[in-house]
Amino acid sequence: MNMTITEKILADHAGLESVKPGQLVNCKVDLALANDITAPISIKEFRRVGAKKVFDAERVVFVADHFAPNKDIESATQVKMVRDFANEFGVTHFYDGGRMGIEHTLLPEQGLVGPGDLVIGADSHTCTYGALGAFASGVGSTDLAAAMITGEAWYKVPETMLFNLTGKPKKWVGGKDVILYIIGKIGVDGALYKSMEYVGDMVKHLTQDDRFTICNMAIEAGAKNGIFAADDVTKEYVKGRFQRTPKYYSSDPDARYAEKFDIKADDIELQVAFPHLPSNTRPISRVGDVRVDQVVIGSCTNGRYSDLKTAAEIIKGKKVAKGVRLIVIPATPLICKQAANEGLFEIFLDAEAVVSTPTCGPCLGGHMGILAEGERALTTTNRNFRGRMGHPKSEVYLAGPAVAAATAIAGRICSPEDVL
């Protein structure tokens, strides 16, 4: 059949035997997602065309995570509009308050997405779910409104770029370093309109969380989706969690690829993306002396329990450097609970860090850690565009949790080896 995993999922959801790159297909969606910023526009469109119901009240999900807990009257008004809509149309998966987590961490954790799904989301980081062997891609609010009504969405079948990952990652190197390294190689439009598929013997060394981080940043290379075929690690992750029946897809041995890349673990040091593009990467050994004012550990990219645990391992028994603010944001209530129960909060609080409730907050310059003019942050988030975390004349550096934790202790960007 010579199809890639992405082509197979699209074909199945379009009711076709096969598809090929460039073909336009109308697909059934398994789940439609929006957040407190994008849902209000979808809802306005929904009402404007006079729709009477959502396609399936169990398969529409709203997560109020961006400006949550509501940062001001305007954002509270937007969330209220979404809440009222959810109540009116019986949308049960509406998350705010203490049930809310950052959407792309919350949905896999709660088993709302799983292998073989086709997920549409009015948020660019919807591509995260590709880590489960699903096709997931971000769209705008109007495309989402159409999917909320019809349960369908149109796609142009993307060409696929194959990344053959080999070797065992070095100590402290995680999913963030792998994806920053790749984006550094191909650029922020290196995968424009394409699918990024990951295979190779490195995959077995990558935890499910590493894979979420890698797929999460597919959009930072311009890709339509990122994807790993589900293996035993993924099957174990979704067991007892995924609320529907998983369907496992994989690429045919003779699948067609637009390009192939060999990525070797030996070449991947801890990575840092300098301002103002995620592709502006350097290995930690070539960072130089970069002082920071703030460190953020969190977001849909790196706010999972394993990220917090890595950070805590480095921070334990130390203090955040004088003049530096460390903000730790667990991505979901469950992660909060686990971090509290296992003593991670104590480690962070003893180090004089700020520990927040789940929110996208500072990642998009929303709230909970905004930068002043001239300030500099190192963060485990996904974008370092000009002004992303606050003042247009502030700077954002991206890295994984190990570099972030070490940086908070040293006050300058560095490797964990420098503080341990």
Place this chain on the structure above:
Amino acid sequence: MSEKTFRGRAHLFGDNIDTDAIIPARYMVTSEPAELAKHVMEDADPDFAKNVRKGDVIVAKKNFGCGSSREHAPVAIKAAGVSCVIAKSFARIFYRNAFNMGLPIFESSDAPDKIKPGDELTVDMNTGVITNLTKNEKYVAAPIPEFMQKLIADGGLMASIKKKIS
């Protein structure tokens, strides 16, 4: 000049203009077009909203609209009076959003290198021919895919949905 021809001055931008530059998240506590238009392109050119005139054209290099999925970006551009955007390439979510919002966009490999700030342009929506009246040059944009043309002819995505459900 037909109804489908735009005329305006060129405003130039570089590579990878992201949606945070087009409309920073700090203003996204609303989705009102007029409010968003006040801050359009603010982090790339703080004076843009003040200087832009109805009909003007944004001309950018590659990967215009990368980053967030926010539809507020094409909404803000359109509400500011910009008639169309010409770029070497567009990020995929922005591309879809622009069509859904009725903001015409054109891909051209050469026009963004030849057009200078303030050049007076006309753009023919049907043929994709861009005329630089200041320099007396013509460039041709890539034709809009047939599927997208049909979507536009139907009045956009939501109009076709409306037809389906009524």
